[in-house]
Amino acid sequence: MNAAHDNHFQPVAAQQPAGLDRHGMDELGSDLSALVDGELDAQALDALLQSLAEDEDVRATCMGYQVIGEVLRGGAPQPSTLPPHAFVAGVRSRLQADRVSSVSPSVSVSIDLPVRAPAANDAVFRWKMVAGVASLAAIMAVSWSVIGGAPASSGGGAAGPQMALLQSPAGVSLANVVQPADQPTALVVNTAQGPVLRDARLEQLLAEHRQYGGMSALQMPAGFLRDATHTADPQR
């Protein structure tokens, strides 16, 4: 079968929009038909978008094709709630309202902003000078504290713990835990794994926090906690 043979059957001429001849209508209808089937190519889509415009007949034709599909697929056709042009217009107006509402908040904010009354001393220049000098002094004071404190923090280890003690909310308990070296309260016990500290506070701490005792996340005994406090001579 070829295309020429196919042309023997001609459908009854449909009502055609002004400006479109029979050939144009066939092209348009054919494009619409392909669109309904999802088989329209990009070039034909361009032509269809140009023709579609506000043409109610084209939309009605498209709907007609869909009704035919519904019937042939075994379903009962149901009336549309709105004609296509009214439905599309409704969607458009909602989108338009959506855009307007998304823009309007910034407008209302700009209107609602309170206007500050000018200060009584705005006109006096020396007050502005005073404000400027005060700002400069504040900046210098901050700079002095930052620059002046830098060598101390970078120079020795003493400042570090002090800062930690000052900043820690648990500073008091931390001070209690860290004992001076000249007051040993820990007992060094020689075990098969080497010398281990036995400190009463450490034992209490580990007893209270058993989740840190036993096995670690690495599935190794948590003896390293005691090793970490070992103050004896290094093994190597």
Place this chain on the structure above:
Amino acid sequence: MTTSEDNTAPPTPDSDAMLVQRTLAGEQRAFDLLVIKYQRRVERLIGRMVRDVDLVPDIAQETFVRAYRALAQFRGDAQFYTWLYRIAVNTAKKQLLELKRDPLVFQSQLQSGDDDETSSSERELNAQVADEETPDAVLASKEIAQAVNAALEALPEELRMAITLREMEGMSYEEIAQTLDCPIGTVRSRIFRAREAISNRIKPMLEHQSGKRW
């Protein structure tokens, strides 16, 4: 009409995906086409979920507005209608929740319509909705169905075969071309002319049946 395309033509990109791209590029008409194309399907879907028919156009329009807002998120992994379907279901559920009304159909019943609207459960749902239509609307629906079937029977065989394979078997143009051993352009032309012939038969019935627009 184009009839010179060969069977080995590369597959065309999905029309819906092209329309989405055009819409994202700022072409409003492209989105209008998507609305026109899917208005009926979305309305039917929502009509199955809500008891109040008056809510259908409102929820359907809201569905398209939400789809428009989220269009940039459509990646084309699924069919456009599958994506739109989910938006429609969620929109309907949200609206019903706000109105504190129960959906007509359970979600489990709707799941089957996700992939193929011609599933048997969807037909049952259509029948269920048809039962709730007014007698006039049911009668009009039957008359239209009879007219379509009569027009189909009156078509020349090649046209009838083409539209049957497309609408009833769900074949693509390429598959129909292979089945009928003819160019894709010919398939497209036959399907169009079959639709035109049927459409001309039912057009007067679609204009205003029972005061409703089909």
